[in-house]
Amino acid sequence: MQQNRNKTPEDYMRQVLDLAVQGAGKVSPNPMVGCVVVKNGKTVAAGYHEQYGGYHAERNALKDCQEDLEGAELYVNLEPCCHYGKTPPCTEIIIEKKIGKVYVGCTDSNPRVAGKGIQILREHGILVETGILEQECRDLNEVFFHYMEHGTPFVAMKYAMTLDGKIACETGDSRWVTGEEARTYVQCLRNRYRGIMAGIGTVLSDDPMLNCRMEGGRNPVRIICDSRLRIPLDSQIVKTSSEIETIVAWNPREAARWGSQTEETVKKLEQQGVNLLEVPLKEQQNQLNLCYLLQKLADRGIDSILLEGGGTLNASFLQEGLVQRVYGFIAPKLVAGAQAKSPVEGRGISRMKDAVELQQTEVMRYGKDLCITGRIGGKTCLPEL
Ligand code: AOF
Ligand code: ZN
Numbered sequence: 001m002q003q004n005r006n007k008t009p010e011d012y013m014r015q016v017l018d019l020a021v022q023g024a025g026k027v028s029p030n031p032m033v034g035c036v037v038v039k040n041g042k043t044v045a046a047g048y049h050e051q052y053g054g055y056h057a058e059r060n061a062l063k064d065c066q067e068d069l070e071g072a073e074l075y076v077n078l079e080p081c082c083h084y085g086k087t088p089p090c091t092e093i094i095i096e097k098k099i100g101k102v103y104v105g106c107t108d109s110n111p112r113v114a115g116k117g118i119q120i121l122r123e124h125g126i127l128v129e130t131g132i133l134e135q136e137c138r139d140l141n142e143v144f145f146h147y148m149e150h151g152t153p154f155v156a157m158k159y160a161m162t163l164d165g166k167i168a169c170e171t172g173d174s175r176w177v178t179g180e181e182a183r184t185y186v187q188c189l190r191n192r193y194r195g196i197m198a199g200i201g202t203v204l205s206d207d208p209m210l211n212c213r214m215e216g217g218r219n220p221v222r223i224i225c226d227s228r229l230r231i232p233l234d235s236q237i238v239k240t241s242s243e244i245e246t247i248v249a250w251n252p253r254e255a256a257r258w259g260s261q262t263e264e265t266v267k268k269l270e271q272q273g274v275n276l277l278e279v280p281l282k283e284q285q286n287q288l289n290l291c292y293l294l295q296k297l298a299d300r301g302i303d304s305i306l307l308e309g310g311g312t313l314n315a316s317f318l319q320e321g322l323v324q325r326v327y328g329f330i331a332p333k334l335v336a337g338a339q340a341k342s343p344v345e346g347r348g349i350s351r352m353k354d355a356v357e358l359q360q361t362e363v364m365r366y367g368k369d370l371c372i373t374g375r376i377g378g379k380t381c382l383p384e385l
Contacts (some may be wrong), residue, residue, distance in 0.1 A: 029303035105137030132298035315346025
């Protein structure tokens with residue numbers, strides 16, 4: 001294979017990250033992992049975690065390699081596992097192949113591994129160096145680490161607004177705020193995140209599909225917050241719910257209070273293939289308890305959610321500290337109108353100094369539009385169960 005003179009561990013780790021990201025949309029809730037093996041300055045094997053439940057990156061790189069790997073160097077963005085899960089431990093094959101040194105991007109937060117993988121390798125006389133491009137390695141798998149460490153889905157709030165901060169005209173018309181390139185990127189996000197969430201207001205006003213139209217992409221699970229169970233049987237979401245997994249989160253007491261014919265509606269929705277999820281209300285309020293909802297979604301293996309609002313649901317998530325990332329698309333156009341909706345509504349804060357500030361921000365350009373993304377630190381939801 002290729003000769004790579006004068007490459008640093010960081011250079012190899014960048015290659016590893018490029019391989020790992022090829023698993024995006026296919027491996028969740030497991031991490032994206034890549035692996036490169038180098039001997040005498042030559043790359044002799046490479047692989048990545050391709051499918052959920054399939055071989056891990058290290059085994060994919062090593063299993064068919066015919067070369068003598070004794071003393072070779074192995075680069076991997078996540079600490080090799082040491083447990084029997086869906087596949088045998090990666091530490092075993094690394095030891096078997098007599099790898100001499102392992103370069104690790106970051107340690108694993110999975111309690112079944114968490115440092116033990118590295119320890120086992122060292123006990124077998126393999127040198128291990130950790131922390132190669134550590135931040136980049138953690139960032140790539142921000143969803144995995146959040147889900148593993150907190151047990152709740154990683155939530156990314158996504159919205160598109162005009163330069164004057166509106167997500168629609170006063171009339172409600174919103175097709176389209178951003179251009180084609182930005183909308184194509186949103187399809188990639190829908191492929192990456194396991195769930196997509198919207199409030200009933202968005203369903204009633206836009207009748208969206210909330211699917212993934214990227215070639216070779218996978219549809220996220222659609223989750224609609226609809227406490228009073230108002231979702232129309234002839235909405236696009238309900239009509240396609242036998243093909244695309246759909247969860248409607250509702251509250252029977254709240255629905256009854258508004259006089260909905262719930263029993264009949266429940267039956268009809270279930271017949272169409274909708275999964276109904278009963279969620280208690282927040283104390284003293286008529287809104288769904290979002291912490292409870294996130295916990296239930298996590299239990300179903302949903303590790304990440306792209307939150308596509310509208311403004312009321314976005315505000316509730318933000319106020320409760322449940323958002324980890326924001327993707328704000330900005331179209332350089334103005335629509336004006338005091339009543340035109342904005343991306344985050346609710347009550348807001350009183351002082352600018354208390355504004356929620358994004359960290360590690362990046363600015364991207366899609367055609368004429370911009371996208372600002374960044375992380376939100378702070379608290380995460382403590383289960384109230
Ligand atoms: C992966 N792919 O390349 C690596 C992983 O469910 P299992 O048995 O496949 O095990 C998943 C755990 O294995 C995961 O949580 C992580 O701790 C570890 N490493 N997982 O899916 C990989 N290297
Ligand atoms: Zn493994």
